[in-house]
Amino acid sequence: MKKKIALIALAAAAVGVQAADWSDTSLAFTTGTKYAEPFGSTNITKNIYSFKNVSGDKYGQNFFNADLLQSNSENPGTNTSGGGAQEVYVVYRRLFDLQKITGNSYAFGPAKNVGVTAGFDWNTKNDSYGSKKRMLVVGPTFMMNVKQGFFDVSLLLLNESNDPNGSRNSFSSGRYHYQNHADLSFAWGVPTGITNLSFEGWADIIASKGKDEGGYDTAKETHFNGSLMYDVSASVGASKNTFKLGAGYEYWKNKFGNPYSASGNPGAFAKTPFVKAEYHF
Secondary structure (H helix, E strand, C coil), X not given: CHHHHHHHHHHHHHHCCCCCCEEEEEEEEXXXXXXXXXXXXXXXXXXXXXXXEEEEECCEEEEEEEEEEEECCCCECCCCCCCECEEEEEEEEEEEEHHHHHCCCCCECCEEEEEEEEEEEEEEECCCCCCCCEEEEEEEEEEECCCCCEEEXXXXXXXXXXXXXXXXXXXXXXXXXXXXXXXXXXXXXXXXXXXXXXXXXXXXXECCXXXXXXXXXXXXXXXXXXXXXXXXXXXXXXXXXXXXXXXEEEEEECHHHCCCECCCEHHHEEEEEEEEEEEEC
């Protein structure tokens, strides 16, 4: 199964080099003061610098996002002279659009089209845990019939591993592979009905991935990240959707599968308001 998923992800990356029919590239800055980390603080300030590209071609769509997350000292880093941890988190998704590929309609009920999504997550972080997450994903995507914007629902199979430092528990030696598990994933960008204001974000309901690398049970994970973004481009003489400002909220219970406990592990439950600025080019 792991080899099959890896081959699908490699095929997705190969198709991703096709010439794009359209493309949107953006830089973003997000900041909040109530981020949380499992077995750590619930009052972490983070500045997040993001690079994102979304494009479409004759086979479907590509999505690439790279975040650089800078924490304050509430989430201490190693070898940072008392400063906060730094993390890089990369997501790539390739959507194979079945209508584009076959020329047939796959509309049914609330779905206007169906596709297959494949891709990966990759991260590294210089805190005491030292996450080195590697994850392959594959599964069907249902593109909902909304009047404007998009709303996609995916049912993904996740193949995840990690190779942390081992400072928290007696972790297994070398890279540890969790059980394959399911993710009900949502992504959207829709107008609100108020001029220049859109509702954008994603959400995941992720099943337990079995035992963690320390031999402890993991928990079902619920992650929501949504923001209201206002297009301020006209006020600075720029083209529509060039500059956006907004605010949002992140709800992340049992973060990364770590069971939340109000007394033992409050950091596994993040409830984070944030502000965000985007530049599209």
